[in-house]
Amino acid sequence: MASSSAFNLFLLSIAFFSLSCLSASLASSTKSQPFILPIKKDPSTNLFYTSLGIGTPRQNFNLVIDVAGENLWYDCDKNYNSSSYIPINCNTKTCPFIGCTGCNGPYKPGCTNNTCPANTFNTFAEYLFGGGLGEDFIYISQEKITGLLTACVETDSFSSFNPLTGLPKGTKGIIGLANSQLALPTQLASSNNLPPKFSLCLPSSNNLGFTNLVVKDVSKFVFQTTPLIVNPVATGPVSEEGVASKEYFIDVKSVKIDGHVLNLKPSLLSIDNKGNGGTKISTTTPFTELESTVYKTFIRDFFKKASDRRLKKVASVEPFEACFDSNTIGNSWPTIDLVLQGGVQWTIHGANSIIIAKKNVACLAFVDGGTEPRMSFVKASIVIGGYQLQDNLLEFDLASSKLSFSSSLLLQNETCSHS
Numbered sequence: 001m002a003s004s005s006a007f008n009l010f011l012l013s014i015a016f017f018s019l020s021c022l023s024a025s026l027a028s029s030t031k032s033q034p035f036i037l038p039i040k041k042d043p044s045t046n047l048f049y050t051s052l053g054i055g056t057p058r059q060n061f062n063l064v065i066d067v068a069g070e071n072l073w074y075d076c077d078k079n080y081n082s083s084s085y086i087p088i089n090c091n092t093k094t095c096p097f098i099g100c101t102g103c104n105g106p107y108k109p110g111c112t113n114n115t116c117p118a119n120t121f122n123t124f125a126e127y128l129f130g131g132g133l134g135e136d137f138i139y140i141s142q143e144k145i146t147g148l149l150t151a152c153v154e155t156d157s158f159s160s161f162n163p164l165t166g167l168p169k170g171t172k173g174i175i176g177l178a179n180s181q182l183a184l185p186t187q188l189a190s191s192n193n194l195p196p197k198f199s200l201c202l203p204s205s206n207n208l209g210f211t212n213l214v215v216k217d218v219s220k221f222v223f224q225t226t227p228l229i230v231n232p233v234a235t236g237p238v239s240e241e242g243v244a245s246k247e248y249f250i251d252v253k254s255v256k257i258d259g260h261v262l263n264l265k266p267s268l269l270s271i272d273n274k275g276n277g278g279t280k281i282s283t284t285t286p287f288t289e290l291e292s293t294v295y296k297t298f299i300r301d302f303f304k305k306a307s308d309r310r311l312k313k314v315a316s317v318e319p320f321e322a323c324f325d326s327n328t329i330g331n332s333w334p335t336i337d338l339v340l341q342g343g344v345q346w347t348i349h350g351a352n353s354i355i356i357a358k359k360n361v362a363c364l365a366f367v368d369g370g371t372e373p374r375m376s377f378v379k380a381s382i383v384i385g386g387y388q389l390q391d392n393l394l395e396f397d398l399a400s401s402k403l404s405f406s407s408s409l410l411l412q413n414e415t416c417s418h419s
Contacts, residue, residue: 035140035141035143035188036140036141037050037051037052037140037141038050038051039065039201039202039203040203041202041203041204042168042169042171044168044169045166045167045168045286046286046287046386046387047064047065047167047168047283047284047286047386048064048065048202048203048283048386049062049063049064049065049168049171050062050063050065050175051063052072052138052139052140052175053137053138053139053140054074054082054136054137054138054139054150055080055082055083055084055085055109055136055137056082056083056084056136056137057082058137058139059080059082061074061075061172061173062168062170062171062172063171063172063173063174063175064167064168064171064173064174064175064284065174065175065177065200065283066123066174066175066176066177066178066283066284067177067178067200067247067248067281067282067283067396068123068176068178068235068236068246068247068248068280068282068283068284069121069174069175069176069177069178069183070119070121070176070178070180070182070183070236070246071118071119071120071149071150071151071176071180071182071183072148072150072151072173072174072175072176072182072183072184073118073120073131073150073151073152073153073173073174073176074150074151074152074153074172074173075153075154075155075163075164075172075173076108076109076110076152076153076154077110077154077155077156078154078156080109080110081108081109082109082136082137084136084137085109085134085135085136085152086134086135086136087109087112087115087116087132087133087134088115088116088132088133088134088135088149089114089115089116090114090115090116090117092116094116094149095116095133096116096181096182097116097117097118097133099117100114100115100116100117101115101116101117101130101131101132102114102115103115103132109134109136109152110131110132110152110153110154111132111154112132112134115132115133115134116132116133117130117131117132117133118130118131118132118133118151118182119131119151119237119238120151120153120163120173120174121174121236121237122163122164122165122166122167122174123166123284123374124165124166124167124284125161125162125163125164125165125166126165126374127161127163128237128238129153129158129161129163130153131151131152131153131154132151132152132153133149133150133151133152133182134149134150134151134152135147135148135149135150136148136150138150145188145191147191148184148187148188148191149182149187151182153173177198177200177396178246178247178248179228179246179247179248179398180246183246185197185198185396185398186398189398195397195398195399196397196398196399197395197396197397197398197399198395198396199393199394199395199396200283200389200393200394200395200396201391201392201393201394201409201416202283202386202389202390202391202392202416203390203391203415203416203417204351204390204391204415204416204417222406222407222412223393223395223404223405223406224344224345224346224404224405224406224407225344225402225403225404225405226250226251226340226341226342226344226346226402226403226405227250227251227341227401227402227403228248228249228250228396228397228398228401228402228403229249229250229251229271229278229401230244230245230249230401231244231245231247231249231271231275231278231280231378232244232245232271232275233245233271233274233275233377233378234246234275234377235247235275235280235376235377235378235380236376237376245275247280247281247282248280248281248396248403249271249278249279249280249281249380250279250280250281250340250341250403251278251279251340251341252269252278252279252338252339252340252382253266253269253339253340253341254269254339255294255298255336255337255338255339256336256337256339256345257298257301257302257305257334257335257336257337258305258308258334258335259335259337260301260305261339262297262298262301263297264294264297268291268293268294268381269294269381269382274378275377275378276378276379276380276381277379277380277381278380278381278382279338279380279381279382279383279384280380280382280383280384281383281384281389281394281403282383282384282385282386283386283389284386285383285384285385285386286385286386286387287319287320287355287365287366287367287385287386287387287388288365288366288367288382288383288384288385288387288388289366289367289368289369289382289383289385290366290367290368290369290381290382291369291370291371291379291380291381291382292368292369292370292371293371294381294382295366295367295368295369298366299321299322299364299366299368302322302334302364303322305334306322306324306334309332309333309334310328310332311324311325311328311329311332311333312324312325312327312328313325314361316363317357317358317361317363319367319368320355320357320363320364320365320366320367321363321364321367321368322363322364322366323357323361323362323363323364324361324362324363325360325361325362326356326360326361326362327360329354329362333350333353333354335347335348335349335350336348336353338382338384346405346407347407347408348388348407348408349407349408349410349411351390351391351408351410352365352387352388352389352390352391352392352408353365353366353388355387365387365388369383390416391408391409391410391415391416391417392405392406392407392408392409392416393405393406393409393416394406
């Protein structure tokens, strides 16, 4: 198995304001700080998670971070019974869905009648699970927040399949950050009368600690901006006619390796009328996946550029194909550029494209994503994964549909992990 950094910590700053005006984050509080959540990386799954407090008495839940997740859902198993939990009645204005859910067991969070349904999705479980929509106290650090809707799921009630399948050990659900009504950024923005905007910085090293974006001078970072584009076709596990995708897509016009533009058909990089194609961002895809047709061209050209740099090819290490003797690399490793709308480039340097797969073997951290979609009815051509997002500061501005990104902070003598 490929090695990776273990249990790293940084901040998910749910900051619904410009980075230069962080004190505007909490309209109802005298504290001059944004909502901030620490992020850790699980070494066995290469997934990222954070911790939230929920309910009365407060219970902390480790939740996987999913930028494609449409809501916040957690496992309210037999050990959880919050006295402040309020189920949302079905067929009311607060319920965004049609239908109703019930339960035959004793009343408790996750087992209530006449309750608004909520889908809970975990891409690794390969099934869509039902739960109940409810309201409870949420604690972000020490800040107590009311009025947020979450999905409560009794995982013990599913005998054949577990909603937590594939998630890191000790995690109890998913915190969704998609452009959806029930996602945490949207709800926090709405409750504080602020435009929805959040920043994300995923760690890579094993240093533990906090970096507070309030006191850190982020203005010195160099950002580029590109539009967040809309895929008009739903890309989640439920196909809804006429409903656009809630995932984050960007418009990649071309891909370059060491300045050489790959010979890809433009149709592969654009989104067709069925929703296939295009480039999306994912925190639950460990390594960037390229649709097979794109991958074949990409890997062929990468091998050529690696040969030009005199890198010694060695046997592949699954799931990576392009592997080399690490002793021959030095500072010589091909640079990858995603050329975006308007000529903006997202440069992926060695820190985000090299992975040490085993002793003396360094591999290109991109994989063949195949041709068939998983848990969706459509297939993206490029899925930018978590490894490529590490040590990149991203700001998702949902109000103006823009993504600002730093490329690797390491080039600015910064990192998403601080001790």
